[in-house]
Amino acid sequence: xxxxxxxxxxxxxxxxxxxxxxxxxxxxxxxxxxxxxxxxxxxxxxxxxxxxxxxxxxxxxxxxxxxxxxxxxxxxxxxxxxxxxxxxxxxxxxxxxxxxxxxxxxxxxxxxxxxxxxxxxxxxxxxxxxxxxxxxxxxxxxxxxxxxxxxxxxxxxxxxxxxxxxxxxxxxxxxxxxxxxxxxxxxxxxxxxxxxxxxxxxxxxxxxxxxxxxxxxxxxxxxxxxxxxxxxxxxxxxxxxxxxxxxxxxxxxxxxxxxxxxxxxxxxxxxxxxxxxxxxxxxxxxxxxxxxxxxxxxxxxxxxxxxxxxxxxxxxxxxxxxxxxxxxxxxxxxxxxxxxxxxxxxxxxxxxxxxxxxxxxxxxxxxxxxxxxxxxxxxxx
Numbered sequence: 001x002x003x004x005x006x007x008x009x010x011x012x013x014x015x016x017x018x019x020x021x022x023x024x025x026x027x028x029x030x031x032x033x034x035x036x037x038x039x040x041x042x043x044x045x046x047x048x049x050x051x052x053x054x055x056x057x058x059x060x061x062x063x064x065x066x067x068x069x070x071x072x073x074x075x076x077x078x079x080x081x082x083x084x085x086x087x088x089x090x091x092x093x094x095x096x097x098x099x100x101x102x103x104x105x106x107x108x109x110x111x112x113x114x115x116x117x118x119x120x121x122x123x124x125x126x127x128x129x130x131x132x133x134x135x136x137x138x139x140x141x142x143x144x145x146x147x148x149x150x151x152x153x154x155x156x157x158x159x160x161x162x163x164x165x166x167x168x169x170x171x172x173x174x175x176x177x178x179x180x181x182x183x184x185x186x187x188x189x190x191x192x193x194x195x196x197x198x199x200x201x202x203x204x205x206x207x208x209x210x211x212x213x214x215x216x217x218x219x220x221x222x223x224x225x226x227x228x229x230x231x232x233x234x235x236x237x238x239x240x241x242x243x244x245x246x247x248x249x250x251x252x253x254x255x256x257x258x259x260x261x262x263x264x265x266x267x268x269x270x271x272x273x274x275x276x277x278x279x280x281x282x283x284x285x286x287x288x289x290x291x292x293x294x295x296x297x298x299x300x301x302x303x304x305x306x307x308x309x310x311x312x313x314x315x316x317x318x319x320x321x322x323x324x325x326x327x328x329x330x331x332x333x334x335x336x337x338x339x340x341x342x343x344x345x346x347x348x349x350x351x352x353x354x355x356x357x358x359x360x361x362x363x364x365x366x367x368x369x370x371x372x373x374x375x376x377x378x379x380x381x
Contacts, residue, residue, distance in 0.1 A: 025115055029122060030070045037067045066121045073114045080107040123372050128229035128303065129195035132166075134296040135227055138183045139176065140203065142221025147176025149206045149330075150223040152353060154184050157197070159355025166190030171289045172278045185293055187230060194229045199364040201227050202327035209333070218333060222326075229303070231295035236302065238295065244268040245287070265290050272301065328360075342367045 040063065044056050083100040086092045092100075137154050139146035161168045167189040174182040188197065205222045246266045264279035265286040276294045278286035329338045330349060337352045337360065338345045344363050346352065352360065 025073075025118060026122065030118070033063060034067055034070060037063045066118070069114055069118050069121060073111065073118060076107055076110050076114065080104060080111060083107065119373060120369055123369060126195070126198075128198075128299075130192055131194045132187060132189040132230040133194045133197055133227050134171070134185065134230055134293055135188050135197070136183070136185045136225070136293075137181065138224045139181065140222035140224050142206075142219065144176055144178040144180075145206075145210045145219055146221040146223055147180035147182050148178065148210075149180065149204075149221050150182070150184065151176070151180030152206075153204060153223055153225060154181060154186070156353050156355050156357070157188070157200075158186075160357045161188050161190070161193075163355060164190065164193075164196070166193055171293055187292065189230075194227065195365075196361055197227045198229075199361065199368070200225050200327075202325045205326055205329045207329065207331045207333070226300075228296040228300040230292070231299035236295050236299045238269070238291075238298065242270050244270060267291065267294055269294055269298065272298065274298070339364065 037060070040056050040060050044053060044060065048056065083104045086096060086100045087104070135154075135157060137150045137157075139150040142149070158168050169187045169189070171185045171187055173184040176182050203222050203224055205220060207218055207220050209216055210219050244267070246268075248264045248266065263286060264277065266275060266277045267287070267290045268275050274294060274297050276290045276297070278289040278293075327339060327341055329340070330353065331338070332349060334347075335349045336345055336347045337349050339360055342363055344360065346359060348356070348359075
């Protein structure tokens with residue numbers, strides 16, 4: 001389990017050669033991470049109790065990819081500097097000089113690449129990134145067509161979740177009269193779900209010819225998506241006295257299959273006025289699901305408050321996460337998807353709506369990270 005130990009060089013020459021990006025690496029932080037990694041390694045090898053071992057193993061897994069990149073960087077940096085020394089030495093034989101001149105550009109290119117990767121790995125982490133998520137989709141303007149679009153969006157995310165090995169469980173749903181959903185709320189469980197889906201929050205717009213449109217006119221409809229990190233009891237405290245819980249009779253679509261027991265649950269969080277309902281067959285299950293959604297919404301409020309305080313003077317590159325912000329358009333006649341936050345247009349609507357979202361999500365994450373790096377550059381200057 002423990003890789004071979006690697007000593008941090010007492011001195012390196014990043015600034016001496018000052019490659020683009022390389023000189024910006026926070027060298028002291030890199031050394032501190034290596035020191036901490038070695039400490040965690042040693043403590044794990046010492047045979048701690050089970051609880052401590054689990055905690056250390058989690059930290060080891062988090063540090064390992066960063067430290068391996070740092071170590072690779074040190075190794076290549078030393079190798080590159082050896083070649084530069086050869087080139088500076090006037091007594092170096094012509095054959096050795098030629099080899100050094102051939103190898104050095106490749107090493108410098110690898111240093112540049114590693115520098116960028118390390119900078120990304122050292123960016124401040126969102127504490128919620130590893131969490132599962134609660135996905136809420138609501139039909140907006142556009143009547144029945146908006147409900148159908150909300151259904152399309154849900155199936156898009158469902159397919160994307162399946163491709164990533166995540167589990168999707170519908171917590172509550174209100175179907176549209178012509179199909180789709182007026183509202184659907186689901187949990188998406190798996191490692192890193194929130195980190196991949198968090199930029200999906202906002203207004204999604206569709207432009208297409210509805211099946212009921214005899215004249216072939218293009219209609220514009222919208223649906224709102226909210227992605228909330230799933231909250232655990234330790235993340236948010238909810239006092240019993242702050243809750244009002246009502247039970248009511250639930251019924252199936254069109255009034256059929258009426259459940260004669262009062263199984264539907266409505267929970268009101270009195271301090272915030274948030275109301276959550278769940279109307280499946282089991283009252284116990286409904287209460288658990290409603291509380292799951294309530295915790296996620298309260299955690300989201302707390303996260304947005306903290307983010308507003310931290311970023312009062314600037315807005316994220318990929319938007320504020322405001323549910324009213326139009327973020328993406330799905331244009332069926334032209335077969336294109338446009339994300340308005342980063343001016344990304346892809347002419348692959350069919351595959352995107354089938355759940356092929358990686359290209360869009362990767363571009364959003366890259367843009368966000370670029371904004372973080374730029375901000376750190378401003379703060380560090």
